Amino acid sequence: NGCAVNTAGCTxxxxxxxxxxxxxxxxxxxxxxxxxxxxxxxxxxxxxxxTSGIVTAVYGPSSSLAGNSSYAIQNGTxxxxxxxxxxxxxxxxxxxxxxxxxxEVYGLRQIAGATPTVVSSGNALxxxxxxxxxxxxxEQWESVRSQLLAPVSNANAGYGDWLLDDGTGNAKVAxxxxxxxxxxxxxxxxxxPVVELGVTYRVTxxxxxxxxxxxxxxTVATDVVRLGCMDVTFMNYDPLAAEDDGSCSNLAG
Numbered sequence: 001n002g003c004a005v006n007t008a009g010c011t012x013x014x015x016x017x018x019x020x021x022x023x024x025x026x027x028x029x030x031x032x033x034x035x036x037x038x039x040x041x042x043x044x045x046x047x048x049x050x051t052s053g054i055v056t057a058v059y060g061p062s063s064s065l066a067g068n069s070s071y072a073i074q075n076g077t078x079x080x081x082x083x084x085x086x087x088x089x090x091x092x093x094x095x096x097x098x099x100x101x102x103x104e105v106y107g108l109r110q111i112a113g114a115t116p117t118v119v120s121s122g123n124a125l126x127x128x129x130x131x132x133x134x135x136x137x138x139e140q141w142e143s144v145r146s147q148l149l150a151p152v153s154n155a156n157a158g159y160g161d162w163l164l165d166d167g168t169g170n171a172k173v174a175x176x177x178x179x180x181x182x183x184x185x186x187x188x189x190x191x192x193p194v195v196e197l198g199v200t201y202r203v204t205x206x207x208x209x210x211x212x213x214x215x216x217x218x219t220v221a222t223d224v225v226r227l228g229c230m231d232v233t234f235m236n237y238d239p240l241a242a243e244d245d246g247s248c249s250n251l252a253g
Contacts (some may be wrong), residue, residue: 134168177219
């Protein structure tokens with residue numbers, strides 16, 4: 001009969017339940033809060049959020065996360081500047097806007113069902129926080145890109161984990177991405193394990209939480225740097241060292 005149909009609903013395109021067919025706004029619009037990562041950690045935030053950050057590391061499916069792929073994003077540096085995201089479709093260095101649902105699962109604050117929108121790619125990663133091995137176990141560094149510089153106190157702690165200790169307590173390194181414990185390098189004619197008891201390493205990776213423990217989770221071999229004497233003319237020359245630590249000496253022991 002040519003009469004206009006009056007349809008009630010949410011008429012705001014900025015709302016999550018926007019109805020393009022609605023002609024009259026009925027006050028039902030729902031808005032997803034847009035929060036920084038720091039704001040998510042600071043408050044009792046659950047449910048849908050929008051946030052943003054730079055992807056610092058990407059991981060394949062893992063039993064630690066119910067078989068899901070995941071990645072860490074970070075907003076700047078400092079305490080509480082990063083969060084774990086459950087999902088895929090990004091690479092390290094992507095600046096992303098994320099929509100998903102915040103929850104805490106087995107002690108890890110995370111964004112489930114993370115849907116990324118890539119704003120730009122190839123960005124520099126946030127500078128890693130140099131922590132003592134004891135400080136890794138502090139919640140403020142959860143998911144934050146961190147760095148440890150310490151000798152190995154246990155070269156195989158089980159389940160792909162190994163331990164570093166600079167005198168402040170053990171810190172775990174785990175195989176969520178790169179499995180250093182299972183890796184080896186050919187030296188001469190001998191396959192030599194990458195991880196060696198007593199040797200100092202620099203490990204750079206996000207700080208993950210699972211099975212009741214904090215752990216750095218490198219993604220590639222270059223995240224694990226062995227320090228030692230790199231001068232072949234010295235008695236303590238280390239053919240596996242990737243960075244000289246000034247320890248070269250011709251003194252026995």
